[in-house]
Amino acid sequence: MKINSSFDSGNIEVVSTDDASNITLNIPADSNSEFKQWFHFKAHGEAGKEYGFEILNAKDCSYVDGWENYQAVASYDRQYWFRVETELTADKTLKFKHQFEQATVYFSYFEPYSYERHQNLIQVAQLSEDCEHRIIGETVDGRDMDLLVIGNESKERKIWITARQHPGETMAEWCAEGLIERLLDPTDALSRSLLEKAVFYVVPNMNVDGSYRGNLRSNAAGANLNREWQNPSLEKSPEVYHVRQTMQQTGVDAYLDLHGDEALPYVFVAGTEGVPSYSSKIKELEDEFKSILMAVNPDFQDKFGYDKDEPGKANLTVANAWVGEEFNCLSYTLEMPFKENANLPNPETGWSGERSYVLGQTLLNPLYQLIDKLR
Numbered sequence: 001m002k003i004n005s006s007f008d009s010g011n012i013e014v015v016s017t018d019d020a021s022n023i024t025l026n027i028p029a030d031s032n033s034e035f036k037q038w039f040h041f042k043a044h045g046e047a048g049k050e051y052g053f054e055i056l057n058a059k060d061c062s063y064v065d066g067w068e069n070y071q072a073v074a075s076y077d078r079q080y081w082f083r084v085e086t087e088l089t090a091d092k093t094l095k096f097k098h099q100f101e102q103a104t105v106y107f108s109y110f111e112p113y114s115y116e117r118h119q120n121l122i123q124v125a126q127l128s129e130d131c132e133h134r135i136i137g138e139t140v141d142g143r144d145m146d147l148l149v150i151g152n153e154s155k156e157r158k159i160w161i162t163a164r165q166h167p168g169e170t171m172a173e174w175c176a177e178g179l180i181e182r183l184l185d186p187t188d189a190l191s192r193s194l195l196e197k198a199v200f201y202v203v204p205n206m207n208v209d210g211s212y213r214g215n216l217r218s219n220a221a222g223a224n225l226n227r228e229w230q231n232p233s234l235e236k237s238p239e240v241y242h243v244r245q246t247m248q249q250t251g252v253d254a255y256l257d258l259h260g261d262e263a264l265p266y267v268f269v270a271g272t273e274g275v276p277s278y279s280s281k282i283k284e285l286e287d288e289f290k291s292i293l294m295a296v297n298p299d300f301q302d303k304f305g306y307d308k309d310e311p312g313k314a315n316l317t318v319a320n321a322w323v324g325e326e327f328n329c330l331s332y333t334l335e336m337p338f339k340e341n342a343n344l345p346n347p348e349t350g351w352s353g354e355r356s357y358v359l360g361q362t363l364l365n366p367l368y369q370l371i372d373k374l375r
Contacts, residue, residue, distance in 0.1 A: 178360025274309025
């Protein structure tokens with residue numbers, strides 16, 4: 001057995017491959033940080049043989065509850081990803097096994113979204129006459145911060161979408177891809193009508209350094225970008241610095257920040273109840289957004305989610321709270337599961353990139369219905 005993670009978003013530490021039924025591994029920490037949970041590696045063995053894998057330090061990872069009822073994903077072609085039998089033992093060791101149909105299999109925490117695919121998304125999107133690609137700055141490692149401006153900036157409504165502040169939450173960029181491709185579909189009547197009234201500013205990947213490095217939650221400097229919004233710096237969190245600066249230039253009438261949650265097996269949103277400027281109008285917009293999204297996509301629900309902040313107690317270092325307060329607008333964090341969506345289980349794939357993509361497309365429905373009410 002040979003295991004390798006020396007590729008885009010790869011992350012694993014090999015302890016021992018001596019026993020095919022008990023290959024032992026550890027998950028390394030993020031760059032310059034203590035966060036750890038993301039793994040992605042290639043295993044080369046013998047076709048027809050069953051192999052067992054153990055992640056020994058699962059109990060020391062950032063979200064131990066995330067391993068409960070979790071199933072790892074695997075792929076032979078890196079296109080179709082399926083779930084494999086996984087168990088969390090009494091001593092919190094994560095174990096999964098798989099009979100190899102081919103000699104080489106990729107395993108991952110969730111379906112990856114590569115930096116190469118990110119670059120392809122940007123390049124193809126800019127070919128549309130409705131889309132302009134802008135580079136608004138550089139990351140810690142010197143990669144481009146990509147912004148897609150979709151629509152005419154003379155339009156009154158300014159809608160911002162950011163994804164993947166936490167690089168291991170790859171479902172966020174799958175979701176952003178679905179939203180972008182529907183917006184740019186010239187045959188989609190809803191998208192055409194929406195762009196008659198609004199311009200979209202989309203950052204499909206806020207944390208390309210962390211994505212490439214195989215981090216769960218941090219950028220190259222070890223910063224959790226979704227705790228940097230109140231006071232970002234060019235040294236520690238240039239990604240947030242540049243996006244925030246651009247937002248202040250354009251204004252924001254609605255904002256969606258796309259994420260994944262390790263523990264909760266649901267799709268849900270977190271609003272801005274705790275910010276000082278929260279009002280009955282914002283609550284009405286939030287409630288209507290949720291109602292419309294539930295009507296068009298049964299993967300979304302509003303029963304399970306995070307506890308709501310008490311009035312005036314919001315953490316303004318978090319993106320949706322800072323944006324909601326700064327611009328007094330509808331501002332949501334959208335969360336998707338790493339596991340399965342317990343509402344509509346699919347044992348073969350669990351929650352997936354494809355379902356995230358479809359969710360991204362349907363996010364345009366509530367925005368379309370609310371566009372005239374945002375201001």
